[in-house]
Amino acid sequence: MDCSRQYKLEAVRNPFLCECKGLLEVIHDFRSLDSERLKREFDRRLSERMTNYSSGVWRYKELILPELPDAYITTKFEGNTGMYDSDRVAKYAGIRKLMLKAQSENPSGSFKDNGMTVAVSHGRSAGYTRFTCTSTGNTSSSLAMYAAIAGCSSYVFLPNRNISMNKVLQTLAYGAHLLSFNGTYDDGIRFSETNSEILGLYVCNSINPFRIEGQKSIIFEIAHQLRWKLPDWIIVPGGALSHATALGKGLQDLLDLGFIDRLPKVAVIQAEGANPFHRMVAQGESKLTPELQPFTRASAMNIGNPPSWKKALHYTVRQTNGVTASVTDEEIMNAKAVIDQSGIGCEPASAASVAGLKKLVEEGVVDREATAVCLLTGNMLKDTDAIREYHLDSMSEGIFANKIIPVSLDFESLQGYVPNL
Ligand SMILES: Cc1ncc(COP(=O)(O)O)c(C=O)c1O
Numbered sequence: 001m002d003c004s005r006q007y008k009l010e011a012v013r014n015p016f017l018c019e020c021k022g023l024l025e026v027i028h029d030f031r032s033l034d035s036e037r038l039k040r041e042f043d044r045r046l047s048e049r050m051t052n053y054s055s056g057v058w059r060y061k062e063l064i065l066p067e068l069p070d071a072y073i074t075t076k077f078e079g080n081t082g083m084y085d086s087d088r089v090a091k092y093a094g095i096r097k098l099m100l101k102a103q104s105e106n107p108s109g110s111f112k113d114n115g116m117t118v119a120v121s122h123g124r125s126a127g128y129t130r131f132t133c134t135s136t137g138n139t140s141s142s143l144a145m146y147a148a149i150a151g152c153s154s155y156v157f158l159p160n161r162n163i164s165m166n167k168v169l170q171t172l173a174y175g176a177h178l179l180s181f182n183g184t185y186d187d188g189i190r191f192s193e194t195n196s197e198i199l200g201l202y203v204c205n206s207i208n209p210f211r212i213e214g215q216k217s218i219i220f221e222i223a224h225q226l227r228w229k230l231p232d233w234i235i236v237p238g239g240a241l242s243h244a245t246a247l248g249k250g251l252q253d254l255l256d257l258g259f260i261d262r263l264p265k266v267a268v269i270q271a272e273g274a275n276p277f278h279r280m281v282a283q284g285e286s287k288l289t290p291e292l293q294p295f296t297r298a299s300a301m302n303i304g305n306p307p308s309w310k311k312a313l314h315y316t317v318r319q320t321n322g323v324t325a326s327v328t329d330e331e332i333m334n335a336k337a338v339i340d341q342s343g344i345g346c347e348p349a350s351a352a353s354v355a356g357l358k359k360l361v362e363e364g365v366v367d368r369e370a371t372a373v374c375l376l377t378g379n380m381l382k383d384t385d386a387i388r389e390y391h392l393d394s395m396s397e398g399i400f401a402n403k404i405i406p407v408s409l410d411f412e413s414l415q416g417y418v419p420n421l
């Protein structure tokens with residue numbers, strides 16, 4: 001991305017940095033592909049059950065990692081997640097039509113599975129049996145799950161504060177070697193870049209370009225579900241910026257292949273305490289100044305130096321004529337409550353997409369008559385402390401707080417609580 005060097009697939013080595021120290025990206029040659037045949041094949045695979053190609057990622061293998069021998073595919077039939085129309089959330093965001101893509105329905109509960117199945121499969125094909133990541137909890141849960149499926153081991157580095165205990169426990173339960181350190185995600189990534197190859201650990205963070213290729217399947221699946229007619233806007237939360245990058249790169253693939261005839265705009269939403277990408281774009285700068293002490297209650301986005309910022313700038317902001325926005329934790333938590341109470345549910349970081357859309361509609365950047373898809377990146381049970389704080393803690397309770405009502409089981413005491421009694 002930073003220079004014009006190119007490497008053959010077999011020459012790409014852990015930890016996936018170019019000689020110039022920039023991130024690598026996969027370049028495909030789609031010229032031999034027949035788009036109409038491929039569309040029919042993707043439709044056909046929708047009816048397959050329990051084969052590699054019934055995965056919502058590997059269904060699109062030709063556009064992701066065609067060279068990978070099928071024997072290495074490590075899948076839990078990820079993807080295949082629901083897309084929901086929600087009038088209630090649309091009304092909250094102030095827009096006519098809004099759909100929510102629930103990546104939270106993935107096997108480990110977050111969008112990371114779309115990329116992780118590809119990273120672990122590629123790592124196995126390159127001969128690795130030990131995998132690593134640094135994580136705020138979702139990447140690690142996903143890696144620990146796929147490593148366990150493959151009969152391999154995972155070594156995960158987790159910051160010792162400001163991450164969700166549910167995710168720590170999920171990672172632990174899948175059997176990862178859990179290494180807790182004093183620092184942030186950004187410190188962990190720096191450590192991996194320098195030490196992973198010496199330690200013989202295959203890096204599964206999103207600096208790994210195969211992770212990004214897998215995550216492209218999210219936009220492929222959205223487009224497929226919508227019969228290749230995309231909405232005006234796609235809204236995505238931004239932390240390390242892997243999701244935004246994959247979305248933009250996947251959109252470009254779809255356009256190049258003629259599956260779609262125009263690019264929707266992408267909006268990348270960051271949380272106020274960890275928004276270096278938004279600040280850079282809003283100030284018209286072309287170099288990112290890291291946030292040294294990132295903090296947001298949406299702990300999945302506690303990232304001050306997003307590794308993929310250059311790719312996200314290219315693929316989303318520039319290529320789709322997209323925008324960025326920044327929202328407060330309060331805006332995030334209120335949006336989350338509305339999404340939860342619509343029955344769909346998500347973890348705090350995911351709700352940044354809806355909070356950001358609401359803000360962009362209010363500012364007139366997104367037209368009220370426009371159509372949009374918001375990405376819900378993680379499951380509501382990923383951070384149950386956030387639910388307790390919002391609804392039950394009197395210090396921090398939110399405007400949509402719901403309460404537990406203590407009752408005694410007799411008719412009289414229930415009067416007033418249940419209508420028609
Ligand atoms: C649930 C959730 N939402 C959003 C994000 C942000 O995505 P990205 O880091 O790819 O920008 C993350 C972490 O990466 C996450 O775990």
Ligand SMILES: N[C@@H](CCOP(=O)(O)O)C(=O)O
Pocket residue numbers: 134135136137138139140185204205206207239240241242300301303
């Ligand atoms: N929220 C992420 C942090 C970003 O990780 P990466 O996989 O994109 O490097 C997490 O779950 O760890």
